[in-house]
Amino acid sequence: MCNELGPVTVFDDDMDEITYEGEFSVKKIYEKQMVDAEILRFQKFLWKKQVPTKVSFLLWAYMHNFIPTLSMLRHRGVEIALDKCHFCQTEVEDADHIFVNCKYAYEIWMEFLGAFKMQWVMPDTVQSLFEIWSQCKLRGRCRDIWEVIHYVIIWHIWQQRNDRAFGARHKTVSELVLFIKHEVVLWLHEKETFRHILLRLFCSIGKRFYILNISV
Numbered sequence: 702m703c704n705e706l707g708p709v710t711v712f713d714d715d716m717d718e719i720t721y722e723g724e725f726s727v728k729k730i731y732e733k734q735m736v737d738a739e740i741l742r743f744q745k746f747l748w749k750k751q752v753p754t755k756v757s758f759l760l761w762a763y764m765h766n767f768i769p770t771l772s773m774l775r776h777r778g779v780e781i782a783l784d785k786c787h788f789c790q791t792e793v794e795d796a797d798h799i800f801v802n803c804k805y806a807y808e809i810w811m812e813f814l815g816a817f818k819m820q821w822v823m824p825d826t827v828q829s830l831f832e833i834w835s836q837c838k839l840r841g842r843c844r845d846i847w848e849v850i851h852y853v854i855i856w857h858i859w860q861q862r863n864d865r866a867f868g869a870r871h872k873t874v875s876e877l878v879l880f881i882k883h884e885v886v887l888w889l890h891e892k893e894t895f896r897h898i899l900l901r902l903f904c905s906i907g908k909r910f911y912i913l914n915i916s917v
């Protein structure tokens with residue numbers, strides 16, 4: 702990046718200035734610090750070795766409120782006729798609604814929490830979900846799956862949201878759950894978790910589905 706920027710001129714004579722947007726107030730500074738602290742807390746969930754960069758980037762965008770949901774696009778001045786969620790079509794589409802609060806997402810989380818015999822009151826933000834998730838410690842093969850599956854779920858809910866937004870076929874909750882299970886296996890294929898297991902995976906090419914036998 703430095704090479705691309707080339708030489709940068711520094712003006713030693715000019716003093717830096719601190720400016721405030723709007724009127725200064727202690728409350729505003731406090732609130733800004735709180736937001737910064739939340740962002741810092743969430744950063745520990747990003748850029749993990751076992752998490753693909755595209756998924757970390759999605760969470761990074763969530764952290765900075767950049768995910769282009771309908772409500773976000775409208776907030777940024779894009780003309781949107783309807784800002785209702787692509788899943789339930791009743792609530793306003795924002796990131797926490799898509800990933801956690803929507804009935805569609807809720808059913809997916811419940812399916813996996815049930816599989817791990819976890820019983821929680823579902824948090825209402827992605828950030829709280831990741832905090833609680835990290836506090837649950839499992840052992841053995843379950844632990845390996847537990848440590849990545851929430852990333853896989855978030856990623857595929859977002860993919861499914863985009864599929865719906867751009868007119869592709871809708872996956873039901875059970876179809877997406879099955880798809881997520883296959884994805885978890887692929888994410889963990891280099892770990893001991895699934896070694897020596899012959900897997901039968903569904904593979905889609907275009908609109909056709911094939912079954913693959915894969916030894917990992």
Ligand SMILES: [Zn+2]
Pocket residue numbers: 786787788789790791792798799802803804805
């Ligand atoms: Zn919804």
